[in-house]
Amino acid sequence: xxxxxxxxxxxxxxxxxxxxxxxxxxxxxxxGMVSTVMPKYLTLVSIHKPLGIAILVxxxxxxxxxxxxGAPALPADLPEPMKLAAQLSxxxxxxxxxGMPLLGWGMLSAAAYPVVLFGGVYLxxxxxxxxxxxxxxxNAHFYFAFVFFALVLLHxxxxxxxxxxxxxxxxEAMAPVSTHHEVALAE
Amino acid sequence: xAQPSQSPRRSTFGSLVLIALVIGAGAAAFAYTAGWxxxxxxxxxKMVAALAPPTGVALGHRRNHAKGICFTGVFExxxxxxxxxxxxxxxxxxxxxxxxxxxxxxxxxxPDATVRVRGMGLQIATPDEQLWRSAMIxxxxxxxxxxxAFYELLLASASKDPDAMKTFAGAHPEIAAFGAWAKSAxxxxxxxxxxxxxxxxxxxxxxxxxxxxxxxxxxxxxQPVPISQDDLAxxxxxxxxxxxxxxxxGGPQRWTMVVTVANxxxxxxxxxxxxxxxxxxxxxxxxxxxxxxxxRDGPCRDINFDPTVLPSGMRTSDDPFPAARSAAYAxxxxxxxxxxxxxxxxxxxxxx
Numbered sequence: 001x002x003x004x005x006x007x008x009x010x011x012x013x014x015x016x017x018x019x020x021x022x023x024x025x026x027x028x029x030x031x032g033m034v035s036t037v038m039p040k041y042l043t044l045v046s047i048h049k050p051l052g053i054a055i056l057v058x059x060x061x062x063x064x065x066x067x068x069x070g071a072p073a074l075p076a077d078l079p080e081p082m083k084l085a086a087q088l089s090x091x092x093x094x095x096x097x098x099g100m101p102l103l104g105w106g107m108l109s110a111a112a113y114p115v116v117l118f119g120g121v122y123l124x125x126x127x128x129x130x131x132x133x134x135x136x137x138x139n140a141h142f143y144f145a146f147v148f149f150a151l152v153l154l155h156x157x158x159x160x161x162x163x164x165x166x167x168x169x170x171x172e173a174m175a176p177v178s179t180h181h182e183v184a185l186a187e
Numbered sequence: 188x189a190q191p192s193q194s195p196r197r198s199t200f201g202s203l204v205l206i207a208l209v210i211g212a213g214a215a216a217f218a219y220t221a222g223w224x225x226x227x228x229x230x231x232x233k234m235v236a237a238l239a240p241p242t243g244v245a246l247g248h249r250r251n252h253a254k255g256i257c258f259t260g261v262f263e264x265x266x267x268x269x270x271x272x273x274x275x276x277x278x279x280x281x282x283x284x285x286x287x288x289x290x291x292x293x294x295x296x297x298p299d300a301t302v303r304v305r306g307m308g309l310q311i312a313t314p315d316e317q318l319w320r321s322a323m324i325x326x327x328x329x330x331x332x333x334x335x336a337f338y339e340l341l342l343a344s345a346s347k348d349p350d351a352m353k354t355f356a357g358a359h360p361e362i363a364a365f366g367a368w369a370k371s372a373x374x375x376x377x378x379x380x381x382x383x384x385x386x387x388x389x390x391x392x393x394x395x396x397x398x399x400x401x402x403x404x405x406x407x408x409x410q411p412v413p414i415s416q417d418d419l420a421x422x423x424x425x426x427x428x429x430x431x432x433x434x435x436x437g438g439p440q441r442w443t444m445v446v447t448v449a450n451x452x453x454x455x456x457x458x459x460x461x462x463x464x465x466x467x468x469x470x471x472x473x474x475x476x477x478x479x480x481x482x483r484d485g486p487c488r489d490i491n492f493d494p495t496v497l498p499s500g501m502r503t504s505d506d507p508f509p510a511a512r513s514a515a516y517a518x519x520x521x522x523x524x525x526x527x528x529x530x531x532x533x534x535x536x537x538x539x
Contacts, residue, residue, distance in 0.1 A: 120499035
């Protein structure tokens with residue numbers, strides 16, 4: 001099956017676009033909340049934590065689905081450096097989707113903050129209290145957020161390049177709905 | 188190239204421009220959200236930087252209320268608070284407490300008699316694994332009405348312009364009441380004789396979901412003994428820490444926690460306005476301080492007494508301060524935990 005399919009499975013496409021919205025929202029909320037002392041700070045923080053855990057759960061499901069169903073092959077004529085870039089950036093995106101929530105959760109744990117999801121629902125601490133661990137994880141969470149956003153921009157640029165310039169069917173493989181172009185390719 | 192034979196619907200150049208625009212707009216929106224185009228935005232960094240004393244930041248220490256000492260003890264709820272909030276902390280019982288007596292200064296070496304405001308950080312833990320953190324101070328109302336005004340007050344106090352404070356007071360007349368309190372309120376010679384007030388308002392919800400806006404205070408069991416500022420100075424720069432250590436060694440010290448309920452129309456959003464004296468109050472329990480430990484090694488050292496860490500049954504109100512405090516305290520915490528080597532845990536680790 002793998003390599004024959006032109007498109008990702010509907011479940012994979014659903015997870016991709018759902019997570020795209022969540023991750024973009026998450027990055028903007030994160031960078032916005034640390035820039036203000038206004039009451040919206042608390043609102044943003046209260047969204048950031050449960051949304052981060054939601055992304056972690058979705059990313060783990062997505063990883064499982066990906067391992068089960070694989071991905072359509074990249075176009076055979078895609079230059080090797082672009083293939084390598086595509087593969088590495090996707091590994092990096094998976095690492096960040098799973099790693100960023102864990103870094104955030106660990107950072108809060110190391111600072112002895114309660115990790116509130118909503119209402120009275122708390123997550124347990126995953127690390128002991130430690131100023132050095134907190135600093136390490138805080139820095140990682142902070143800087144990887146910018147790396148994450150840069151990768152998202154790169155991902156969008158590459159997707160648009162493939163959709164608009166190369167028109168090689170890679171964008172259509174993940175497009176939320178079937179497009180005329182994809183039908184044409186499938187013929 | 189792939190499918191070069193397909194007739195392009197738009198030119199490659201046009202497509203590349205479109206892609207550049209999309210990516211540029213995304214990056215710009217991100218930068219805008221981060222405040223990089225908004226130099227006037229009051230960020231946690233700015234608030235924390237404005238707290239720095241003229242002598243410079245004390246690395247490794249809290250950016251405000253830097254001088255303090257840890258304590259542990261218990262909070263014994265009498266059950267009366269359950270009428271106001273469903274939080275387990277008000278169910279009759281004893282709950283472990285971690286706290287910190289402190290002085291409202293950014294200088295951890297400030298002599299006691301030079302600091303007008305005294306505070307208490309408090310954390311009560313309940314078996315449902317929820318935490319209630321609070322950071323209270325001894326004035327009966329806060330100096331200013333808004334976080335922005337507090338920031339401007341910090342700038343004015345640090346300003347070299349001799350008229351800066353006068354200008355500030357003109358724009359923020361509420362500071363006058365605080366100034367009068369600072370001048371006339373008696374000093375005491377012990378943390379144990381201080382009344383500590385939340386000043387900020389919060390919303391309590393009972394088990395039926397009914398909400399009330401409240402403030403709370405800890406009333407000392409010890410009788411306050413007034414002392415002049417000069418006499419306090421003569422007792423030594425760190426007298427308060429020595430005194431509370433001795434005092435608690437001699438016997439636990441107690442405070443009664445009293446919750447005050449706002450009437451409709453009371454200024455819940457403005458901690459510089461005290462509520463009228465006749466408001467309903469509920470005694471909810473007793474705080475007992477049983478042991479004093481040094482700040483440097485004590486259990487309070489790496490605790491951020493963020494006043495928005497609240498159990499379910501409590502939430503923030505329309506008072507804008509808890510959010511601003513939470514944001515600024517987090518910044519302070521991030522900075523000082525990264526500077527731990529500048530404030531070694533044991534005195535013997537200290538740099539020569």
